[in-house]
Amino acid sequence: MTPIEIAEKLCTLCQVCVKKCPFDALSMQDGKIVVNEKCTACGICVRTCPEKAMSLRNLPKKAIAKDLKDYKGVWVFIEHSDCKIASVSFELLGEGRKLADKLGVELSAVLLGDATERMAAESASYGADTVLVMNDPLLKNYRTQPYLAGIVQLVQKYKPEIFLFGATTMGRDLAGAVATKLRTGLTADCTALDIEEQTKFLKQTRPAFGGNIMATILTKNHRPQMATVRPRVMKAPLKDAGKKAAIINETIVVSAELLPTMIVDFILQAEQNAPLEDAQIIVSGGKGMGSAKNFDMLHAFASAIGGTVAGSRKASEAGWISAAMQVGQTGHTVRPRIYFACGISGAIQHVVGMQTSDIIIAINKDPHAPIFSVANYGIVGDVLNIIPQMTKIFNEGSGNNESH
Numbered sequence: 567m568t569p570i571e572i573a574e575k576l577c578t579l580c581q582v583c584v585k586k587c588p589f590d591a592l593s594m595q596d597g598k599i600v601v602n603e604k605c606t607a608c609g610i611c612v613r614t615c616p617e618k619a620m621s622l623r624n625l626p627k628k629a630i631a632k633d634l635k636d637y638k639g640v641w642v643f644i645e646h647s648d649c650k651i652a653s654v655s656f657e658l659l660g661e662g663r664k665l666a667d668k669l670g671v672e673l674s675a676v677l678l679g680d681a682t683e684r685m686a687a688e689s690a691s692y693g694a695d696t697v698l699v700m701n702d703p704l705l706k707n708y709r710t711q712p713y714l715a716g717i718v719q720l721v722q723k724y725k726p727e728i729f730l731f732g733a734t735t736m737g738r739d740l741a742g743a744v745a746t747k748l749r750t751g752l753t754a755d756c757t758a759l760d761i762e763e764q765t766k767f768l769k770q771t772r773p774a775f776g777g778n779i780m781a782t783i784l785t786k787n788h789r790p791q792m793a794t795v796r797p798r799v800m801k802a803p804l805k806d807a808g809k810k811a812a813i814i815n816e817t818i819v820v821s822a823e824l825l826p827t828m829i830v831d832f833i834l835q836a837e838q839n840a841p842l843e844d845a846q847i848i849v850s851g852g853k854g855m856g857s858a859k860n861f862d863m864l865h866a867f868a869s870a871i872g873g874t875v876a877g878s879r880k881a882s883e884a885g886w887i888s889a890a891m892q893v894g895q896t897g898h899t900v901r902p903r904i905y906f907a908c909g910i911s912g913a914i915q916h917v918v919g920m921q922t923s924d925i926i927i928a929i930n931k932d933p934h935a936p937i938f939s940v941a942n943y944g945i946v947g948d949v950l951n952i953i954p955q956m957t958k959i960f961n962e963g964s965g966n967n968e969s970h
């Protein structure tokens with residue numbers, strides 16, 4: 567049974583639906599409109615039929631992905647701009663490799679763009695066995711509609727069982743649209759992914775109920791199983807420049823006239839700070855810093871050690887740091903080499919954003935503060951005394967005594 571029902575009494579065979587369908591899923595056969603397996607139930611034909619002759623069937627959930635076993639392989643969407651691949655895509659290739667190995671299937675990179683050759687090779691060097699490429703001027707810069715059409719076309723042809731996207735502005739936009747079109751599940755902002763041993767379902771773990779619990783979500787009846795992961799949550803694998811992948815070129819079938827948006831111009835926003843996600847040393851302050859003025863000592867310490875100042879949500883809500891520098895569930899996920907948590911209690915919503923840092927050093931006057939349970943080194947004491955002392959030591963060590 568197809569997802570579209572056609573009331574033959576109302577249908578005048580005008581074929582507006584055939585022309586409007588972006589997926590080539592409708593055609594005229596033997597004097598009537600026929601729906602084929604490419605239908606994604608997107609509803610465009612329902613909305614555009616002048617006679618209101620088409621409707622979406624309320625299919626039982628299992629009827630949509632008829633045979634889950636038809637779906638094989640792990641896919642990673644390769645996000646890029648100006649031909650530079652976003653680091654989260656490499657991180658996902660690393661995670662995708664582990665999942666593919668557990669399932670005994672191929673890992674594929676999915677690359678849409680208009681100058682893809684070098685990026686395809688780079689995707690291979692980060693672990694992809696196959697790179698599915700759609701190369702078309704329509705895909706030069708990201709726009710939801712053509713990328714959506716291209717991805718849905720690929721999924722319908724190759725049927726992956728798992729599809730991962732970065733939880734970036736682009737990835738969130740695209741993954742949501744793809745999951746809606748394909749009528750499958752999407753778990754946003756996962757912090758861990760794994761394969762359930764018995765069923766081989768993808769275990770998608772993310773904070774839930776305001777971060778108070780970690781929920782593991784399964785997509786049991788629909789395919790692909792889709793998840794987004796924020797940058798820096800997973801570790802990127804080492805690059806192996808010698809690794810090669812099979813390149814599969816596909817042609818996008820969407821026509822330019824069907825696209826409702828065009829890019830007029832790009833205006834770059836001036837960057838005030840280096841991106842927090844890229845910082846190697848982060849000096850993060852919380853409510854325990856006491857005031858905006860006291861954050862000056864964190865800035866002095868950060869400049870002594872080459873770090874970037876960030877903070878907890880309470881610090882950001884108090885206006886002591888900008889919201890753009892907040893770490894945690896509703897801020898950034900970071901993975902620096904060293905993370906200093908200064909006067910931060912260690913609430914779960916903060917910890918999910920920094921727990922994968924290589925080394926965590928916590929300073930807190932409360933020896934029972936939860937931050938000490940994730941810290942590699944803990945200093946119990948008054949941060950307002952300790953930070954100036956540490957700054958002094960580092961400045962003396964580097965011969966920089968300007969502050970004295």
Ligand SMILES: Cc1cc2nc3c(=O)[nH]c(=O)nc-3n(C[C@H](O)[C@H](O)[C@H](O)COP(=O)(O)OP(=O)(O)OC[C@H]3O[C@@H](n4cnc5c(N)ncnc54)[C@H](O)[C@@H]3O)c2cc1C
Nearest residue numbers: 852853854878879894895896897909910911915916931949
């Ligand atoms: C849906 C939701 C999303 C959230 N998202 C985020 C998020 O993205 N990021 C985030 O950080 N929080 C987030 N929160 C808030 C989070 O629950 C905590 O309230 C917050 O992280 C606490 O910030 P804090 O550790 O700075 O302050 P507090 O919890 O008040 O802790 C202050 C700490 O400083 C210590 N201290 C006080 N004075 C000193 C001193 N002189 N020297 C040394 N130590 C001292 C205290 O012992 C205490 O441990 C979220 C909450 C919800 C419900």
